[in-house]
Amino acid sequence: MGSSMRKKKEKQKDFKKTKFKVGKDKVKPSNFTDTSFKSKAIVMAHQSLSTTAPDVVHQFKHSLSLAASSKSDKQRRESLAYLTSQLSSEPPVNPVGTHGILTKLLPLISDSSTPVRSQLLKLFRALPKSEVRHSTEQAVMFIRAGMTHLSADISNDTLGVMEWLLDVAEDDLVTCPGGWVKTLNSFCALMGWALSSPKSGWSSGSRAGLRAKDASTYARQITTLARFLEAGLRPETAIPDDALEKWDNLYCIPRDSNAFEYLNLYGSRRDEEGEMYPNREARQRVFERRFLEGVLKGADQAKKEGGATGRAAAILDKVLQEGMGDYESATAMETEDLLSLW
Numbered sequence: 001m002g003s004s005m006r007k008k009k010e011k012q013k014d015f016k017k018t019k020f021k022v023g024k025d026k027v028k029p030s031n032f033t034d035t036s037f038k039s040k041a042i043v044m045a046h047q048s049l050s051t052t053a054p055d056v057v058h059q060f061k062h063s064l065s066l067a068a069s070s071k072s073d074k075q076r077r078e079s080l081a082y083l084t085s086q087l088s089s090e091p092p093v094n095p096v097g098t099h100g101i102l103t104k105l106l107p108l109i110s111d112s113s114t115p116v117r118s119q120l121l122k123l124f125r126a127l128p129k130s131e132v133r134h135s136t137e138q139a140v141m142f143i144r145a146g147m148t149h150l151s152a153d154i155s156n157d158t159l160g161v162m163e164w165l166l167d168v169a170e171d172d173l174v175t176c177p178g179g180w181v182k183t184l185n186s187f188c189a190l191m192g193w194a195l196s197s198p199k200s201g202w203s204s205g206s207r208a209g210l211r212a213k214d215a216s217t218y219a220r221q222i223t224t225l226a227r228f229l230e231a232g233l234r235p236e237t238a239i240p241d242d243a244l245e246k247w248d249n250l251y252c253i254p255r256d257s258n259a260f261e262y263l264n265l266y267g268s269r270r271d272e273e274g275e276m277y278p279n280r281e282a283r284q285r286v287f288e289r290r291f292l293e294g295v296l297k298g299a300d301q302a303k304k305e306g307g308a309t310g311r312a313a314a315i316l317d318k319v320l321q322e323g324m325g326d327y328e329s330a331t332a333m334e335t336e337d338l339l340s341l342w
Contacts, residue, residue: 057095068104073113080119087126098131106142109161110154117157124164133169137176144186156217159224166227174232178274180283184291187225195294219308226316232283233323284327
C-alpha cells in the first residue's frame with residue numbers, strides 16, 4: 001500500500017509545471033548589510049586604545065596646522081573656531097605665541113571661503129593687542145594683497161582686517177617699512193583713483209549709477225582710508241620738559257618694536273615705497289608730493305555722489321585739512337627764502 005502511493009506521487013512529479021521567475025532581482029537598499037556569514041570573533045587590525053586624551057597643547061597645534069593647510073573649507077573654519085575659543089578662554093591658551101599664529105594664518109586673509117575669512121577676523125580680534133604690533137609689517141603685506149585681490153568679496157572683507165590692525169597697531173602700521181606709501185598705493189588702486197596721468201592727472205571712470213551695495217562699499221573704503229590718514233598725519237605728542245630733565249630717561253631701553261629699524265643696518269636697500277617714515281613731517285612730505293592732489297580730486301568727486309559716500313568723503317576732507325593744513329611744501333619754503341633774499 002505504501003509502496004504504491006509512493007510510486008503514484010513520483011509519477012505525478014513528472015506532470016507538474018515548473019514556475020520560472022522572470023525579470024530582475026529586487027534592488028537592495030543602499031544600507032543593506034550582508035549578514036549571511038558566520039564568525040566566532042571579529043578582529044580589527046592596528047587598533048589602539050588609550051585612556052588618556054591628547055593634551056591641550058597638542059590639540060592647539062593640530063588645529064593650527066589644519067586651519068592653515070586643510071583643503072576642506074568646513075575643517076578650516078572649525079579649526080579657526082576652536083583656536084578662537086582657546087584664545088578667548090581664561091586664562092588664554094596659546095602655546096605658539098601671537099607671532100607664530102599670525103605667521104601661519106595671515107595667508108588666509110585671501111581665502112576663497114567667506115565663512116573662513118569671517119572666523120579668521122574673529123580670531124585676530126582675540127589676540128593680545130600688545131603682541132600684534134611686533135608683526136605689523138608682516139600683517140600689512142597680506143592685507144595689501146587682499147585689498148587688491150580680483151575678488152570683490154575678498155577685497156571687501158580685507159577692509160575689516162585693516163580696521164582691526166588700525167585698532168591695535170596704528171602707529172606701527174604707518175611707520176613700518178612700506179607701511180605708508182605702499183598702503184596708500186593699495187587704497188588708491190582699490191578705489192580706482194589714478195594718481196597721475198599725462199594730461200589731466202585723473203583717469204578714473206565715473207561712479208554714477210552704482211548700486212546701493214557698491215555705494216556702501218565705496219563709503220567704507222573712503223572711511224577706512226580716512227582712518228589710515230588720520231593715524232599717519234596726526235600731530236605728534238610733545239615730550240614734557242620735566243621728563244627731559246630726568247637723567248634716567250637718557251639710558252632707558254626703547255619700548256617700541258624694532259626701535260632702530262629705520263637705520264636698516266642689515267636689510268636690503270629700500271626704495272621710496274619701501275622706506276620707513278617714522279615722523280609726521282616725513283609722511284606729510286611724501287603724501288603731498290605723490291598723493292595729495294589725487295586724493296583731493298577723489299574726495300571732491302565722492303562728495304558729489306551724496307549719501308553715505310558723500311558723508312565719508314566729508315570725513316576724509318576734514319582729515320586732510322587737519323593733517324595737511326599746517327604743512328608747507330619744500331617748494332613753497334624755497335620760494336619764500338628766495339623772496340626774503342631778494
